[in-house]
Each structure stands twice: as structure tokens, then as C-alpha cells.
Amino acid sequence: MIIESSIARFGQYCIFMGRVFSVPQKWRVFGRKFIQEVGKLGLDSIPLTIVISIFIGAVICIQMQLNMTNPIMPAYSTGLATRDILLLEFSSAVLCLILSGKVGSNIASEIGTMRVTEQIDALEIMGINSACFLVLPKILAFMVFIPVLVIFSIATGLFGGWIIAAFTDLISVSRYIYGIQTMFIEWYVWYTIIKAIVFSVIITSVASYCGYYVKGGALEVGKASTNAVVSSYILILLFDLILTILLMQ
Amino acid sequence: MIEVKDIEKSFDGVKVLKGVSATFETGKINLIIGQSGSGKTVLMKSLVGLVRPEHGAILYDGRDLMTMDATQLRQLRTEIGMLFQGSALFDSETVLGNVEFPLMMYTRMTPAERRDRARFCLERVGLKGADEKFPSEISGGMQKRVAIARAIALNPKYLFCDEPNSGLDPKTSILIDELLYDITHEYGMTTVINTHDMNSVLGIGENIIFINKGHREWVGNKDLIYTTTNEALSDFVFATDLFQKVKAYVLEHTHQ
Numbered sequence: 001m002i003i004e005s006s007i008a009r010f011g012q013y014c015i016f017m018g019r020v021f022s023v024p025q026k027w028r029v030f031g032r033k034f035i036q037e038v039g040k041l042g043l044d045s046i047p048l049t050i051v052i053s054i055f056i057g058a059v060i061c062i063q064m065q066l067n068m069t070n071p072i073m074p075a076y077s078t079g080l081a082t083r084d085i086l087l088l089e090f091s092s093a094v095l096c097l098i099l100s101g102k103v104g105s106n107i108a109s110e111i112g113t114m115r116v117t118e119q120i121d122a123l124e125i126m127g128i129n130s131a132c133f134l135v136l137p138k139i140l141a142f143m144v145f146i147p148v149l150v151i152f153s154i155a156t157g158l159f160g161g162w163i164i165a166a167f168t169d170l171i172s173v174s175r176y177i178y179g180i181q182t183m184f185i186e187w188y189v190w191y192t193i194i195k196a197i198v199f200s201v202i203i204t205s206v207a208s209y210c211g212y213y214v215k216g217g218a219l220e221v222g223k224a225s226t227n228a229v230v231s232s233y234i235l236i237l238l239f240d241l242i243l244t245i246l247l248m249q
Numbered sequence: 250m251i252e253v254k255d256i257e258k259s260f261d262g263v264k265v266l267k268g269v270s271a272t273f274e275t276g277k278i279n280l281i282i283g284q285s286g287s288g289k290t291v292l293m294k295s296l297v298g299l300v301r302p303e304h305g306a307i308l309y310d311g312r313d314l315m316t317m318d319a320t321q322l323r324q325l326r327t328e329i330g331m332l333f334q335g336s337a338l339f340d341s342e343t344v345l346g347n348v349e350f351p352l353m354m355y356t357r358m359t360p361a362e363r364r365d366r367a368r369f370c371l372e373r374v375g376l377k378g379a380d381e382k383f384p385s386e387i388s389g390g391m392q393k394r395v396a397i398a399r400a401i402a403l404n405p406k407y408l409f410c411d412e413p414n415s416g417l418d419p420k421t422s423i424l425i426d427e428l429l430y431d432i433t434h435e436y437g438m439t440t441v442i443n444t445h446d447m448n449s450v451l452g453i454g455e456n457i458i459f460i461n462k463g464h465r466e467w468v469g470n471k472d473l474i475y476t477t478t479n480e481a482l483s484d485f486v487f488a489t490d491l492f493q494k495v496k497a498y499v500l501e502h503t504h505q
């Protein structure tokens with residue numbers, strides 16, 4: 001039963017995506033919506049990204065320093081570990097998990113409300129492909145903007161570590177800076193951006209799908225937005241594993 | 250002309266439309282009347298393809314909506330204007346933005362021309378000075394009128410209105426009826442209206458289809474309705490004392 005309904009939902013999702021990825025009817029209107037979505041989904045997520053990254057960066061730095069007190073460990077280990085954790089996992093997977101709570105529930109409730117108040121039907125009646133009109137700008141906007149968020153997250157995360165180095169006696173600033181500059185592998189940056197782009201598509205498309213097919217009223221809109229977040233979590237974790245296997249070998 | 254042939258629709262095994270056939274004529278006000286819950290909205294949504302009937306045909310001047318693919322349906326819908334029972338205005342747009350929306354999608358008008366056309370439509374529904382408000386900031390009756398203005402902005406060939414005057418005061422209600430009557434005749438539209446407002450039925454009903462328990466019970470017009478022998482219909486239309494008196498008066502004066 002569960003398998004059957006999951007396959008049915010996956011099929012419905014694929015058909016929905018087919019409708020989303022079609023040519024917009026009016027490019028000017030599409031452009032305007034795209035810019036709006038960049039603001040709403042992207043720019044508005046910057047404060048959250050910065051706050052979370054600074055704190056996590058600081059905590060990672062403290063943890064690494066406290067747990068690597070063994071004199072055998074080279075001087076750069078704390079900085080290097082902080083940098084690589086941010087680069088490899090935090091600023092893509094964990095950041096996207098957190099953002100899916102904000103962005104995903106926002107999208108699902110917005111589209112779900114439009115569904116239950118017949119605004120989507122009103123678009124359809126005008127001969128507009130409502131899936132493409134509403135969802136494509138969101139997916140593309142978030143996809144284009146997510147690398148910016150990732151870069152912000154890495155930078156502010158490292159800054160969080162620096163704050164610990166500068167204002168506590170745990171580790172010296174020069175040692176921390178030396179650490180984060182040691183053995184830098186450029187590919188890690190690309191790896192994390194590729195992952196984040198995939199996750200961003202998961203977040204926006206799954207949330208849109210959950211909102212678009214709401215049936216009922218306000219109660220169901222709430223459920224849809226919870227579903228959207230939970231489904232995105234699971235898919236992000238799954239794809240994190242798959243992409244890590246594919247990209248890091 | 251829109252012809253509906255024998256359409257059936259059920260929800261969760263309960264039949265709502267049990268084989269309805271009807272003809273909606275061009276250049277006339279076609280009313281669908283019936284009790285609350287009789288299936289008027291379902292019938293109207295079937296007409297425009299938002300609800301898929303299990304059986305039957307829906308012919309728009311010969312083109313069958315039931316066999317159209319997505320592209321053909323989208324093409325047909327550019328000729329359709331619709332007012333939903335719950336207005337369905339876009340929350341994120343202002344009143345003016347809502348009315349301009351179809352113009353922006355389907356015409357090459359400049360922003361100034363669009364604004365003029367939208368203001369003109371809003372004036373026709375008797376709404377002035379609410380241009381920059383958002384749907385959540387205006388009353389239900391005002392929302393309805395904005396939705397009517399949006400539906401007529403492109404001068405559609407086929408106009409569908411689900412209860413255009415529910416929630417309006419009698420005076421505004423008559424204004425809307427007159428507006429719908431005028432534009433239908435002026436542009437030769439095929440206008441289909443769902444209503445339980447007896448003023449509209451007796452005022453502008455040029456072609457009336459009475460739906461009862463999922464069947465089409467009666468077809469006629471506002472003059473034939475006084476002399477109908479159909480019990481369900483006369484119970485429905487002349488339910489109040491006032492309309493009983495109107496009926497008696499009309500019958501008395503036409504016999505002389």
C-alpha cells in the first residue's frame with residue numbers, strides 16, 4: 001500500500017515537474033516574478049544564514065580545540081577541521097536542512113492557500129499554465145541564489161571560529177588562520193555548491209508540489225507545509241549520501 | 250452557443266450530476282438556478298473543464314471540451330472569463346493589479362492603457378477609489394465586483410459567473426445584473442450565471458435552466474416561469490410571500 005501510493009505520488013510529481021518546466025507565456029512577467037522570488041526566498045534568508053553560521057562556526061572551533069589537545073596533533077588541525085566541516089557538510093547539507101524549514105514551509109503554504117481559495121483555478125481559467133507561472137520562478141530563483149547563501153555561510157562560519165580565537169584563550173588567532181589556510185582543496189567548494197544547488201531544487205519543487213495538490217481548507221494547508229518540510233529533510237539526506245558517494249570518490 | 254450533453258459527475262460514489270443536458274445561447278443571459286447544494290457550481294466547473302465529468306460532451310460552438318488536449322484547452326480558455334463563487338482574487342496583487350492581470354498576460358497594451366482599461370472596468374462595476382487596496386482590505390461585496398471586473402477585462406466570448414450578486418445589497422445587485430445584461434448584448438457574449446437571487450431570475454432570465462437533485466428539471470425563461478406547472482420549480486422561485494404576491498399580480502394582469 002505505502003509503496004504503491006509512494007510510486008503514484010512520485011509519478012504525479014514527475015508530471016507536475018513536466019508542467020513546471022515549460023516555456024513561460026510572457027517573459028516580462030516571468031522576469032518580474034523571478035526578481036521578486038530572489039528577494040523573498042534568497043535575500044530574506046541571508047540574516048538566518050549568517051546567524052546560524054556564526055554560531056555553528058564558533059561551536060565547531062571550540063569543540064575541535066577542546067577535543068584535539070593531544071600534543072601530537074599539528075598546530076593547524078583546529079582551523080583545518082573547522083574549515084572542512086563547514087565546507088563539506090554544514091554550509092550545504094545542514095544549511096539546506098535549516099532553510100527548508102523556512103523556505104519550504106513558506107512556499108507550500110503560499111501555493112496551498114492559492115489552491116484552496118481557487119486562485120490557481122482562476123489562473124487556469126485564464127488559460128495560464130499555473131504550475132509554470134507560479135513554481136518555475138521560485139525554483140530558478142532559489143537555485144541561482146543558493147551559491148550566494150553557501151558562500152555567505154562558509155565565510156561567516158569561519159568568522160565565527162575567528163571570534164573564538166580572538167576573544168578566548170583557547171586558540172591563538174595566528175594558529176587558527178594558519179589552520180584554515182592549510183591544505184585547501186578547491187574542489188570542496190565546487191562540491192558543496194553542487195550539492196546545495198541540488199538541495200535547493202529539492203526544497204522548492206517538493207514544497208510547491210505539496211502545496212499545489214492540497215485538497216480541502218486551511219487545516220490541509222498546514223499539513224501540506226509540514227509534509228513539505230519533512231519530505232525535503234528525507235530527500236536532502238538521501239541525496240547528500242548519493243552525491244557524496246558520486247562526487248568524493 | 251454552448252451545448253451540454255448528458256453529463257454525469259460523482260464525488261466519492263455520490264452522483265451530483267445525473268445526466269444533465271442543456272443549451273446556453275449566444276448573446277443571451279443563461280441562468281442556472283437551483284437550491285443550495287443542487288450542483289450548480291459543479292455544473293459550471295464542468296463547463297469550463299475545472300471538474301472532469303465521467304460522461305458526456307461539452308460543445309463550445311462545436312468544439313468538444315472533453316476531448317481537448319492541454320494546449321487546445323488553454324487556447325479555448327483565453328476566450329473565457331469566469332467569476333468564482335469565492336471571488337478568487339490574487340492576494341498578492343492590488344485591486345487594480347488584479348484587473349490588469351489578464352490584460353498584462355494577453356495584450357500588448359502599454360501600462361497606461363492597461364490602467365485605463367482596468368479603471369474603466371472597475372467603474373462599470375461601481376467601484377471607485379479602491380484601486381490601491383489589497384483584496385484582504387476590502388469587503389466581500391467589493392471583492393466580488395473586482396472579480397467581475399477582472400472577468401470582463403478582456404471582453405471574453407464566454408462569460409461564467411457563479412453567484413455574481415450574493416453578498417451584495419439590492420441596489421448594487423441590480424447594477425451588476427444590468428451590467429451583465431448590457432455587456433452580453435453589446436458584445437454578443439454567451440453568458441452563463443449561477444444564481445439563487447429571484448430578482449435576477451425574474452429580471453434578466455432570458456434562458457433559465459433549473460437544476461434539482463442533479464437533474465435538469467425545467468428549461469424556459471422569465472415569462473414562462475409564472476405559468477409553470479412544475480411544482481419543484483414554483484416552490485423554489487415563489488418560496489416567499491412577496492414573490493407569491495408578485496406571481497398573483499402578474500398572472501392577474503396578463504390575463505386581462
Ligand SMILES: Nc1ncnc2c1ncn2[C@@H]1O[C@H](COP(=O)(O)OP(=O)(O)OP(=O)(O)O)[C@@H](O)[C@H]1O
Nearest residue numbers: 260261265283284285286287288289290291292334
Ligand atoms: N470537490 C468536491 N468533493 C466532494 N463533493 C463535492 C465537491 N464539490 C461539490 N461537492 C458536492 O456536490 C454537491 C453540489 O455542490 P455545488 O457546490 O455544486 O452546489 P451549489 O448548487 O453550487 O450550491 P450553492 O448554491 O450553495 O453554491 C454538494 O452536495 C457537494 O457536497
Ligand SMILES: [Mg+2]
Nearest residue numbers: 289290334411
Ligand atoms: Mg455554488
